[in-house]
Amino acid sequence: MATGSWKEVLSPALTSTSDPPPIFDGTTRLYISYSCPYAQRVWITRNCKVPSMEHDNEVKGESLDLVKYIxxxxxxxxxxxxxxxxxxxxxxxxxxxxxxxxxxxxxDGRPNLAAWIEEMNKIEAYNQTRRDSKEMLKPARNAFWLISEVCCCHEV
Structure with missing residues (x-):
């Protein structure tokens, strides 16, 4: 796998009001959501090889298909x-x-899993795609808080 110590500059997210980038202009683009684990698999693969999600006038869309295609x-x-x-x-x-x-x-009790996580964290192509765990947990915490508020019984 390719490794290196470069930091990728992430493009700003496209919104519903953003101008779409030109399609099939010869530019190689990867269209992803930075928070999606399915997209992250392709992003990791792309970092290990040549990026290509738009190639030969085709745009590929499913993460496992993209990995196979690359x-x-x-x-x-x-x-x-x-x-x-x-x-x-x-x-x-x-x-x-x-x-x-x-x-x-x-x-806990899974030394092979702990070792696997440690080894994965050494792969630069993977590290370039990782998100801050605190940022990833914010929506989950909010959802759990909301559920607990809705489901709690309060005595009056």
Missing amino acids: DSNFDGPSLFPDVDIMYAPFIERFQPALLDVRKYDIT
């Missing part, structure tokens, strides 16, 4: 067999959420 159309070692890319975005979200909300550490 592997089959660009030079470099195959990344699809590395299921790490497929699981990392979800573990990245579940581990802090379960620890914060349920006080449950998924790595």
